[in-house]
Amino acid sequence: MSVIYIMIPAALLLAAIGVAAFILAAKNGQFDDLDTPALRAIFDDDETPSDTTKEKSVTKEDDA
């Protein structure tokens, strides 16, 4: 049972990483809008845009 001496700090470290990730995400503005992502859940993926003047493709796969 002495493994608990390692387990608890490890578990707390994992929890701390989780919290840190959340704080980073919140400070980055990911949780500013909690209403619109709910609407995006029903959108289908579109065909890739054919326009070549765009410098990067528009990301549509996030927010489920």
Place this chain on the structure above:
Amino acid sequence: MDPISDPICDHCGLPVPDGLYEPEASHQFCCNGCKAVYNILHGSGLENYYKIRSAVDPKAEPAATTGSNYEELDDPAFQSTWVTLSDIDSEIETAEVELLLEGMHCAACVWLIERLPRVADGVIDARANIRRRTVCVRYQPDNIKLSQVAQSLDKLGYAAHPARGKEARAIRIKEDRKFLIRVAVAGALAGNIMLLAIALYGGTFSGISDTWRTTFRYYSMILGLIVLIWPGRIFFTGALAALRTRTAHLDIPIALALASAGIWGTVNTIQGTGEIYFDSVGVLVFLLLVGRWIQHRQQRAASDSVELMLTLTPSSATLIDEEGNTKRVPIETLEAGMSVQVAAGESFPADGIITAGTTTIDNALLTGESVPVASTTGDQALAGATNLSSPVTVRVQAVGEHSRIGKLMQLVAQASEHKTPIVRMADRIAGYFVIIVIILAVFTFTIWSIKAGITIGIENATALLIVTCPCALGLATPMAMSVALGRSARAGMLIKSATVLEQMAHSGSPPGTMILDKTGTLTAASTTVVDSFGDQALLKAAAAIEQSSNHPIARAIASAFGEDLPAATNITQTTAQGITGSVNNQLITIGSVDFVLRLTNTDLPQELQPKFVRLLDRALTPILVHNTTTNAFALIGVGDQLRGDAADSIASLQSRGWNLEICSGDHPRIVESIAHQTRIQTHHGGVTPESKADRVSQLKAARTNPSIPVVMVGDGVNDAAALASADVGIAVHGGAEASLEAADVYLVEPGVAPIVKLTDLSRSTMSTIRLCLLISVCYNTIAASLAMAGLISALIAAILMPISSLTVVAICTRAGKNVAPSKSATESR
């Protein structure tokens, strides 16, 4: 529904008007807007819009395109304020701008708006926010101009405006994020502490070795202290602030409980004896923060909804430069001495003198007067007033905060700052609570110390302080308030601050004093035909002639006598006095009684004279119609009519005991007539905006009990200062931007009926809170008795507190259940 005989628009599904039906066309539309949007969607491969829309929104609206060219958005002054250039990719320059959109109301709109890159070349990304009705657009300024971006959005049916208030919003967003982080951290810590606590409780029942016990207790202590230092800190700062200003606040007993749990728990952990309460601390902090976060979000939602209103006033003007060329520029660039052109139907962008043109001006925004004022070269025009009939050129005198409106707004801001915050009921109770608890704690400590020693004495006293923490009360108030705010939003009332509910719920007699504005609040704020006497054919002829004029009275008459009007020719207008024309080769004269009698050289017939007098008594404007060929007369009474529901709502409020009075900028005679119709005793007419605010202060000073609220109900800029200084300011639907900012409540539906609902909702909410208070007191009494008897353990505390919180939450979700939602409440316009 027969598709041939009842054609519906292929875009919005509403019926196609008879005049727009094209039998040979394959698609039918109800308006050009819908037609344009339909073609764009099909042209860009965006037909999925219809599929998504039918999945989410059963009701559709016609596409509201405005066709503006938005050229003012390209002005460098505008760009430097609103557009940020991003340096993510140094190859191609990208710019980012946030635009407020009209007409965004469902998932399909979000889908369509975020497909903007397909419709507008050069737009990289469009990210919509449905709650704030904004879209964040990233585009390449080299490939597309901002005005073109706005035009594309407009063509899709979403008129665009700059999203104002960027700094204020940035501050709010930072605040919101910190709040959310606190809740999340508290939750993470509470969960982990509870896991450790489970092990310790298991150990109490079935034995646990000393090493493990000490280890777990130390871990609990570390996590518990983090909870108190990080997310829980706001309770301590709140309590200290309250103590320094000697006001009672719920944070005080909460901070007391948290502090004793923290200190005593630490001591016990180090000493290795006694109970620790860190799990209760963690859950307590978490639950209280969640309650406050929910209320915070609810209040934000109301403010966000109002923000859309704030930008629907023009932000640009037509500047005339030295050569006489016109250009749309942002309002911020106007200075005194510049000349602007104001078209018919547009609002004046600044205070100024008319240098060319003759027109009529609607000053209702500032004076509340519903009668248009004839103005010509040399007359003054005020910022915010509407130019009614003809375009004029104006030389700017005062802009922004120096204009009359601007100064009025400063008055509003000052009044808002001096608003005394009421001490909430929960906080008052907290005051007594602390004293009682401290007395009991000292008592417990003394008795037990004498009986079994100091340690036991401290132990039991601390247990008492912890279990009597008003968690239920601290949770009940924000939860009940936020549920009530949500319910009221669905019922058509947007409430910005929860204290409104407490003030409107004041019972006793009188429950309060309410000052009502007349124009737009009690009346429909539009000139309509209220009564008419005479031959129908003559009245229809009058309507036919009046169709050519833009004057409000003319428009009222033109629409009051049916659709099948005869043809009118030879129309001559005499500004603000009358109009003549021919119908069926008969000369008809219409206008004020003096004008008509003078022009036709006749006298008012006997039978019409008493009717004429009666119209004046009812404060209506009499319009005389004369047919020269037949020498027939007709009389029309035109005025601002009392709303249908106003009389009933007033009667309801009066039966509840409210003191009502009318305060209006309109003519005293008209105000008296309305007061008479609604049976309101006190009324004042011809009141300036500044005097309205004075009247509010007067009533506040004269009241016998400071908890009797003085409520102001109004809609115009001329009510804004009064709305800000009243205890509760209610802005009525259709209100001006300034009154929305100054008010605490915004009614989405026209009329004053929602106010009656508001009083009911407030009462119901407060009684829910009182019920929660009662339950909280019961739990605390039980818990306190157990603690004083020395029977409390950490386990019992950990069970009692969540149960009391859950009970309270369950009751709060019932708050305001009897308030019926309104049909138009889901849209903010």
